[in-house]
Amino acid sequence: MTGTYSRLAYQKRLECIRWKSQITLAYGVRQGRGAEVEKLLGEVDSQMYVNKAQNLADDVSHPEPSGGYFGGGQA
Structure with missing residues (x-):
């Protein structure tokens, strides 16, 4: 059981x-x-992470107009 919890x-954590x-x-x-971020990540798969x-x-930066996570919208 301890091994399962640790896993x-x-x-x-990961x-x-x-x-x-x-x-x-x-x-x-x-x-x-x-460009700096991509350089730090290295060549392999870096573009995927940057995208x-x-x-x-x-x-x-551009939350949903409907109020995003809180469901705002119209009252």
């Missing part, structure tokens, strides 16, 4: 690390440092 905790790196990457792209980060940055 799940490890997977959750998810947190991935999420944090995506946010950091999105911030770098948002600040116009896409994903750009999409995340766009989502954060």
Whole structure:
């Protein structure tokens, strides 16, 4: 049972690390440092990560007109 918990905790930790790196990457792209970010990531698959980060940055900068996550819209 302990091994299962450790494995799940490890997977959750990896998810947190991935999420944090995506946010950091999105911030770098948002600040116009896409080339620096791509250089840091290296050649392999870097464009995929930069594109994903750009999409995340766009989502954060341009929330949905309907109120986004909170469902705002009309009263």
